[in-house]
Amino acid sequence: MLNHDLKKEFQVERIAFFSDAVFAIAITLLIIEIKVPEVHGEHLTNGAVARALGHLIPKFIGFIVGFFVIGLYWVHHHLLFKYVEHYSPKLIWNNLLLLFSIVLMPFSSAFYSEYWIYLNNVSLGFYVINISLTGFLHYRLWCIVSNPKNKLSRGLENPHLVSYYKMRALVTPFVFLMCFAVSFISLPLAYWIPGTIFIYMMFIAKYYRKHHPEIFVNSTT
Helix, strand or coil, rough: CCCHHHHHHHHHHHHHHHHHHHHHHHHHHHHHHCCCCCCCHHCCHHHHHHHHHCCCCHHHHHHHHHHHHHHHHHHHHHHHCEEECCCCCCHHHHHHHHHHHHHHHHHHHHHHHHHHHHHHHHHHHHHHHHHHHHHHHHHHHHHHHHHHHCECCCCCCCHHHHHHHHHHHHHHHHHHHHHHHCCCCCHHHHHHHHHHHHHHHHHHHHHHHHHHHHHCCCCCC
16 A cells, blocks of 8 residues: 555656646746847947847847746646645646646747737737636646545645635636737737736735635645
């Protein structure tokens, strides 16, 4: 029995370690998309270099947004696997689908940052689809792990705790879908909307701390 439990723990750790590696690679690829500007010969002046660097501002904005979005999903994924004690084909495949969406983010972030300055709905829409897909797959993982019938976790018996995690999982796709909807009215305004993710997270946490404070006792939520 002891060897069986150790084997299960090892398999769960393999899934978590593989996932961490994918997150790490994806977040690193974000900066690789930004190339050092080239200024040559008689054009090599302070002003020319500054202008070349200025042209990279949209790319850096895309990098910053992508970095924190991927980082946010990694934090939540890490929190999810804190409760996972067993594994199943359903868990493995749904986790792999989530990682597929994460791996796509460096490209969608680069595509979005390349054209956002031109107020382009197509690049924003592609990015929103990627972010929303990631969010819904993350929500799906919470549903699978927290379902008692699957017998995959321990510590998620409180339905309010599960509800809290599921609500947080839906915040990011909700905000980005709202961002895309607003883009048809005002693209400049839409670009500021992702910054409200942390505000929504704060209000959700405040609500649950007020109505269900027991879920925060001895918890890292």
